[in-house]
Amino acid sequence: MKAQVKFITFCDYAMLSQDNKLSIMGIFDQVNIQKFPGALARAFFVAMIKTEPNTKKTFSIQGKLGNKMIFPPVTMNGVVGESGSHNIIVDVKGIGFPEEGKYEFSLSQDGEEVGSTELIVKEYEQSN
Numbered sequence: 001m002k003a004q005v006k007f008i009t010f011c012d013y014a015m016l017s018q019d020n021k022l023s024i025m026g027i028f029d030q031v032n033i034q035k036f037p038g039a040l041a042r043a044f045f046v047a048m049i050k051t052e053p054n055t056k057k058t059f060s061i062q063g064k065l066g067n068k069m070i071f072p073p074v075t076m077n078g079v080v081g082e083s084g085s086h087n088i089i090v091d092v093k094g095i096g097f098p099e100e101g102k103y104e105f106s107l108s109q110d111g112e113e114v115g116s117t118e119l120i121v122k123e124y125e126q127s128n
Contacts, residue, residue: 001051001052002051002109002112002114003049003050003051003057003086003109003114003115004049004050004051004114005047005048005049005107005114005115006047006048006049006050006085007046007047007048008045008046008047008105008107008115008116008117009024009027009029009045009046009047009117010027010028010029010043010044010045010046010105010117010119011024011025011026011027011028011043011044011046012025012026012028012042012043012044013025013026013044014044014046014089015089016087016089020081020087022046022048022087022089024044024046029117029118029119029120030119030120030121030122031043031097031119031120031121031122032122032123032124032125033097033100033121033122033123033124034123034124035123036097036098036099036100036123037096037097037098037099038096038097038121039094039095039096039097040092040094040095040097041093041094042091042092042093042094043092043095044089044090044091044092045061045088045089045090045092045105046087046088046089046090047087047088047107047115048085048086048087048088049085049086049088049107049109049114049115050084050085050086051080051084051086051109052080052084053080053081053082053083053084054080054081054082055079055080056077056078056079056080057077057078057079057080057086057109057110058075058076058077058078058109058110058111059075059076059077059078059088059107059108059109060073060074060075060076060107060108060111061073061074061088061090061105061106061107061108062074062105062106062108063095063103063104063105063106063119064103064104064105064106065097065098065099065101065102065103065104066101068098070096070097070098070103071092071095071103071105074090076088076090088107097121099121100121100122100123101120101121102118102119102120102121103118103119103120103121104116104117104118104119105117105118105119
């Protein structure tokens with residue numbers, strides 16, 4: 001069964017409770033960088049998907065600017081519970097951005113892309 005993406009986003013902080021409740025704080029789709037190349041000290045990539053219940057799956061995320069790979073694939077294994085819902089949280093500390101632009105981050109399940117999100121990265125404009 002191909003995963004159905006409920007949502008994919010970036011945020012300032014995300015966590016799962018002991019009973020698998022997802023908490024997300026500070027959702028964003030644009031980042032302002034003071035100077036390029038630049039980086040975010042910390043952010044979280046978060047996805048909620050629905051897939052085949054009671055299975056083990058391999059998930060990966062990667063980030064690109066056009067054809068340039070800026071965030072090499074990160075792979076993780078997950079066990080999907082009986083509801084078929086699965087939460088993915090990746091702490092992307094120090095993620096670097098070489099230049100301004102629209103960066104695409106994609107999520108794959110067992111090697112097949114199931115969804116993506118864009119992150120707009122701009123230079124911070126200081127007011128005088």
